[in-house]
Amino acid sequence: MATYNLTTPLKTEDLEKLRIGDSVYITGTIYTGRDAAHKRLEKLLEEGKELPFPPQGAVMYYVGPAPAPPGKPIGSAGPTTSYRMDPYAPALLDVGLKAMIGKGPRGQNVVDSMIKNKAVYLAAIGGAAVVVAASIKEAKVIAYDDLGTEAIRELRVENFPCVVANDTSGGDVYKAGVKEYAR
């Protein structure tokens, strides 16, 4: 298993070399969104309107962070469970989203869309929310402030730690890992 440092926006050639189980550290700008924000993004796409962030090469992190304590850019910020965003993800991948960060396995519709669009799904560690927060240097709400923790935030991250869960060739760490250790 290899380790890669990636900088946003992501390029297809950066992603094609990734294999499930590889460690990835992301530096640059990523965007947050979860259930309620995705519902609104879906509507924008349906209406042919512009998204609140440029989707080409973008990274979407499924998270609803805790409020920032004094002196910190953000509160605890571990991943939320990703399958709830499965109904929305393919449309975003079709307009250029290159990586999603979350926890837990994805549905076949998302796996197929990742293969088609040469995109990846990265697992962050659920419950390691303080560790993850330490890699987030700046955070600002760029859309849907009314959603509170579910608003879309732009995060500046340095060496954000994750593991490749689905690669561009259809590999799935959730299936492979369980197969290896089941008895």
Added chain:
Amino acid sequence: MRDIDVSKIVPVVRQLCIDANYYIGEDVLDKLREYRAKEESPTAIEVIDLCLKNYELAVTEKMPSCQDTGIAIVFVELGQDVHLTGGDFYEAINEGVRQGYKDGYLRMSMVDDPIIVRKNTGDNTPAIIYTDIVPGDKLKLTVAAKGGGSENMSEVKMMKAADGIEGVIDFIVDRVKRSGGNPCPPIVVGVGLGGNFEQSALLAKKSLLRPLDVPNPEEKWAKVEAEILERVNKLGIGPQGLGGRTTALAVNILHKPCHIASMPVAVNIQCHADRHKSAVI
């Protein structure tokens, strides 16, 4: 009869909300270390190490160990010789939750209407409150912060007597298998057996309050817990579902009598952050 002014409850609940989210129990840390020593998967060991480091950082940084600081579930054991004065008891609990979540920089995760509106209530209320009347003149309050990801993997099944203990065990193991990496394993499997439809679910929830290093006091049920735990940890799901031997840290069972026609089985899945704190007034 002992009078307790409900205003005394507010700061206690406030502090319990913060403490439950900042300070994980030693029982959870001990189990994580115990399973780390037995783990075969290098990825799983890395994940467990990261979780242990995270729990340490939560204490030193004074931050919640997980961003999902949960629904505040408040278990009340109210002594029958206590007289609550000075206002609305449940409102006092909710005020404590409101203050704890705001002052502790905890996440507001409650929406007002479950389906149509889903607007955040802004202060993490209402709490979910369960009250038991018990002998004595004390008031015991327990706050459990329960995250949504693991709660979503929970289930109640109305089984039949013919399914037997093996059928029950199969259902519980299958529930964990179907949950996979979603509920943030390593998990704690809370099981409620008997009662009726809703009591089984509450038993499963309450079972999660038992420290992970305390075995079931009844030997026959301790054996069932051990059997389920062994089967669950053979599934290969591992920490975060990335593969490994550590899928669950413990299985906790509570049971009650039930109707001759019924055999309710409830499984309440808990992520590794099995967070709860208690205080007695």
